[in-house]
Amino acid sequence: MRATLRLMSKIVLAAASLAVMAGCVATPGYGGSSIEVGYSVGFYEPAGYVYGDWPSSYHVAPPRPDHDRNAYVGASHPGRSPSRPAYRPAPPSRQLPSLPNRPRPRPH
Amino acid sequence: MAQTRSRRHLTIWGFAAIASTWTAAAVAAPLELPPLVQPATPDRLPGKVVWVDLVTPDLEGAKSFYSGLFGWTFRDVRSGEKDFVLAMLDGHPIAGLVQRAEPKHKSKQPAWLTFISVRDVAEAERVAVAKGGKVLATSREYPQRGRQEILADPQGAVFAVLQSSSGDPADVLAEPGDWIWSSLITSDTNAGSAFYQAIFDYDVFDITTSGDERQHLLLATDGYARATANNLPSHPGRRRPHWLNFVRVVGAKDTAAKVVSLGGRVLVAPHPDRNGGMVAVAADPSGAPFGLMEWSDTESKEVSK
Numbered sequence: 134m135r136a137t138l139r140l141m142s143k144i145v146l147a148a149a150s151l152a153v154m155a156g157c158v159a160t161p162g163y164g165g166s167s168i169e170v171g172y173s174v175g176f177y178e179p180a181g182y183v184y185g186d187w188p189s190s191y192h193v194a195p196p197r198p199d200h201d202r203n204a205y206v207g208a209s210h211p212g213r214s215p216s217r218p219a220y221r222p223a224p225p226s227r228q229l230p231s232l233p234n235r236p237r238p239r240p241h
Numbered sequence: 242m243a244q245t246r247s248r249r250h251l252t253i254w255g256f257a258a259i260a261s262t263w264t265a266a267a268v269a270a271p272l273e274l275p276p277l278v279q280p281a282t283p284d285r286l287p288g289k290v291v292w293v294d295l296v297t298p299d300l301e302g303a304k305s306f307y308s309g310l311f312g313w314t315f316r317d318v319r320s321g322e323k324d325f326v327l328a329m330l331d332g333h334p335i336a337g338l339v340q341r342a343e344p345k346h347k348s349k350q351p352a353w354l355t356f357i358s359v360r361d362v363a364e365a366e367r368v369a370v371a372k373g374g375k376v377l378a379t380s381r382e383y384p385q386r387g388r389q390e391i392l393a394d395p396q397g398a399v400f401a402v403l404q405s406s407s408g409d410p411a412d413v414l415a416e417p418g419d420w421i422w423s424s425l426i427t428s429d430t431n432a433g434s435a436f437y438q439a440i441f442d443y444d445v446f447d448i449t450t451s452g453d454e455r456q457h458l459l460l461a462t463d464g465y466a467r468a469t470a471n472n473l474p475s476h477p478g479r480r481r482p483h484w485l486n487f488v489r490v491v492g493a494k495d496t497a498a499k500v501v502s503l504g505g506r507v508l509v510a511p512h513p514d515r516n517g518g519m520v521a522v523a524a525d526p527s528g529a530p531f532g533l534m535e536w537s538d539t540e541s542k543e544v545s546k
Binding site for chain 1: 333411412413414415416421422424426431432434435438444445446447448449450452453454455457458459461464465466469471474485487508509512513514515516517518520522530532534536538
């Protein structure tokens, strides 16, 4: 009886160690737990968003389809836009894009 | 005697291997995420925000809040111990909701994670890392959904890339209650836009106006606006770059009032934006921020295919 109990406890102990080892190598993802760069609690983002003080000139929406690109001063405003941006500006000939206007097709 | 002991050890490790396999399988079983597009399409729209996932400690609370606010319905996608819910608008999947334990540290908060389409996750990772980004969760394949990976840009904004195995959703105007827009709110629009342009080949337009205190950039692909990059508003407090996604609403003021009545908070009061419509920023009861945006489609000229 004692021998059986000892055998069972060894099995449980060994299973637990193997499961822990398996957990350590599990790939991160929705089910993973080994997220890097301090993301050990999942995909919660770093806190620190502060809102409530957007000035009236703080715009986030896309332009309307009829907006003229030339209406935006862009890089011609020193101090607000760098004269030599790190990004590659869209060619001057390209129209200012907006959102798609096509409605979602209805299922038949 | 030695032979008996050896046989017993083999038995122990045999049972242990089977038990651990069951345990590991239960823990690591992948979610069966549904395809992004049904029926599948060959269309790929790199640079387009094609999906969002909410990571929340209160799944039931989130379902109640978003169904009351936008009329979303939900379908449970369970696998093992993991809880994932598909949010639908008029039968059309628009978001995922993932249950996670409450953040242990105040430095973390629930958020909507933005997924941007790529043709090749490995190539996106290579470029992102070369340009100063970080891999937060290595790429993972979901059989029907495709391959995805979570990254952070050099300024720290978290986003995900998705190589959909069913193609990308078509470019259509979002219905009220659906996601319509995304903004990168960052500490450096100039460097940030260059980073995202390197990965997604965006056309970048400077749409700063004479009255703007800060630089505004527009990121576009395939002739459509995909996102704006905005510098963080000036504020002495702590700021973190992030992506903010907007839901199209008919009336931002009424929706903002509803946010409060459902237990959420209004972070930026409704106010007119450059398109003439109102925008606002709200947080759900768990604190995850999202935007509200009015958009008039009276000028619609395109015809449904």
